[in-house]
Amino acid sequence: MSSQKRSERAVTPMSEDVSGWYNDVVTRAELADRGPAKGTMVIRPYGYAIWELLQRQLDDRFKATGHVNAYFPLFIPESYLRREAEHVEGFAPELAVVTHAGGEELAEPLVVRPTSETIVGEMYAKWISSYRDLPILINLWNSVVRWELRPRMFLRTTEFLWQEGHTAHADEADAMAETLRMFDVYDEFARNVAAIPMVRGEKTPGERFAGAVRTFTIEGMMRDGKALQSGTSHYLGTNFARAFDITYQDRENELQHCHTTSWGLSARMIGATILAHGDDRGLVLPPRLAPHQVVVVPIGRGDQLDATTAEAQRLAAALRERDVRVLVDTRDQSPGFKFNDWELKGVPFRVELGPRDLEAGVAVLAQRVGDEDEDGRARKHPVPLAELAAGMPARLDAYHDALVARAQAFRDAHTAVVDDLDAFTAQVAHGFAVALHCGDPACEARIQETTRATPRCIPSEGDEESGPCVSCGGASAYGRRVVFARAY
RNA sequence: CGGGGUGUGGCGCAGCCAGGUAGCGCACCUGCUUUGGGAGCAGGGGGUCGCCGGUUCGAAUCCGGCCACCCCGACCA
Structure with a gap:
């Protein structure tokens, strides 16, 4: 192929222009596309599959720590925001406000939720009356709207997908324990699922969430050395409890304010994954977030292709039995095209299966990163077909660990x-x-x-x-x- | 809002300076040949040239205004 053709298909090199690289990867890997309105984005099936994997694994952790899911309204009376002084001040500049609906001007404007502390507070006040009602541990999977001046796909869009946990407790010790528990969940999740070793710590007063007493954050290092705030957990003290009258009667029949917490992690984590692991060939996905952990490319023509495809399907079935997410790429494209395509899309392992391999009873295995030759190309290893499926879960785990180690080494060096x-x-x-x-x-x-x-x-x-x-x-x-x- | 850039088939661009009614690569469709690192040949479909106005016999091209998007700052998960 001519080098001109090549450069046209390749993503902008990261070293040249990180923003250009990022935009290329997001769109070319078909994770997302820009929406028609400024700051909006469409999450495409491949990107949404990553979100679903992330969501499921995070949700499992919420359930394991005693939380339940619920849904709260998108529209919040504007006056609610005003009840907590710091909170309004923090969010006022980025609010989207609905003033007209049903062809008429509304008596009271509605804000499109930028976060749900206020409306949750209003409802908690209604639901909580006794210490027996506490703690209340609810999580919301939703989207929120914050009018952004400078949008970037996944990192900063006007509307974004996230989860927000909201809990109410009898006292500070309980609420602080919850704040730190979820902080730990985020940190552990980032490392064990997204393969990103985070710097964990507390925000300085100037960087704190609007209305919080203490804010804890996990900060990831991206490949350009910049930091990305990837999840936050807040101890809100009694700030929202006082603003919304969230009170309970204790054992002594005294009325007390609840201590509340909130914690959130957004689809920005996908952006973090792209920017923490990606390279000039495109996306590099950690196996636990990869929609396809293994892609099998059958090679050959005519009857040979039928034979290798059939064998690829058998291999895929064996992998699925071991809970490996596998795709057999039967598209009518050349093998070379598929290799490049799946590298761009960050698939951890690729299996090539051609007539020669069938003959030898092997498949050719290559991994996306971590095993390159002098030219930076993935090494290819023949693996006996009979052993491939059984060994794959361990290979995926090792690949994950290698990504963590690589990111950790990069962070330490920078x-x-x-x-x-x-x-x-x-x-x-x-x-x-x-x-x-x-x-x-x-x-x-x-x-x-x-x-x-x-x-x-x-x-x-x-x-x-x-x-x-x-x-x-x-x-x-x-x-x-x-x-x-x-x-x- | 400040600074920089770009608007021409789906994507990337040329054409604009020296006005004459649009072209290239990729992608797409059909056929044949191909298939171990982005396949080849042949045929084909697709564009109100960002918008509005002006100059002109005639505007993608010249003039005026506007808009959108991208990048770098200020705000932010």
Whole structure:
């Protein structure tokens, strides 16, 4: 093939233009497409299959920790938002408001939910009256709308899919335990399902959720060294309980305010997966989020193709028996086309099955990443057909572990402790800077202005340390170092 | 909202400077040949040239205005 043809089909190299690369991968791998209205996107079947896998595995974890699902309305009376001062202030700029409906102006405008704390609070107030009603542990799978100035598919769209958990508890200890429990669930999920080792920690006051007392976050490092907030868990104290009268009578017959929590993880996690694992060939999917973990490509023509296709189907059946998601690609395309197509789509393992292989009783196995030759091409290994299916679950697990290790190594290589502003500025250009900070919001703002980096979190793991602020030289806050990075 | 860029078949582009009614590659359809890294040949379908107005015998092309989208900032899961 001519090199011209090739470059036309390949995605924009990541090294050249990360945004261009990202857009190419999302559209060419058929994960999503832009919707007609600004900031909207259509999640295509391949992308939605990833979402369904993510959703199911996360939902299992919610159920295992005692939560139940429910559905709350899309429309919220505007006045509800106003009841919690910080909450309104935080969300006012990105609200979509419905003022007309049924051909008439509404008596009270309705906001399209940007998040559901307020309407959940209103209903919880109605449902909770005794300590016997607590805790209440509800999760919502829905979409929310936040009017974004600069949309990017999966990372920041006007409407996005997510889940939001909302819980109410008798006291702070209970609510804090819940906040941290779900924080752990997110962290574990990110590592064990999305294969992304997260930096976990607490948000600084300036970065906290509007209306929260404490916010915990998992931050992933993308291949360009930028941070992506990938899940947050909030302890809301009694802020919403006081705003919405969520009260209960305790054993002593005293009226008490509930302590509430909320926690959310969105389809942005798909964006995180793309940006954390992808390469110049396209998408790299972790096996537990891959709609097809194995694709089998039968090769040959005429009767030979019939024979290899039949064998491919037998192999696929054996793989399915072991709960491997497998697809036999019987499209009327050349084998080379299929190899490239499935590499672009990030499928972990590819099996080639040709006449020569049938003869030898083997199949040719290649993996998407982690086993390349000098030219960067996936090595091909003949594997006895009889052993392929039985060994696949272990191979998938090993592949997952290798992705985690690779991402971890990348993150470590792009994270550095820095103690002066020059080193800080250089570091955030390509990774995370771990620095002492005074905690002054004005100082945070100055850092962002000059370096475009923001405090991502105060890491949960980390030695106690104090000293001069990396920026202003004032006394450090938090008793430990803060992770700074440019963020998506 | 500031700075940069782009609008021409589904996608990527040329044509515009020197106006004459649209072309290339990919994709698509049909047929034959092919199938171990993006197949070949032949035939074919598909475009109000972002929108509105102006100049002109005639506008994708020149002039004025508007709009949309993308990228980089400010806001954000």
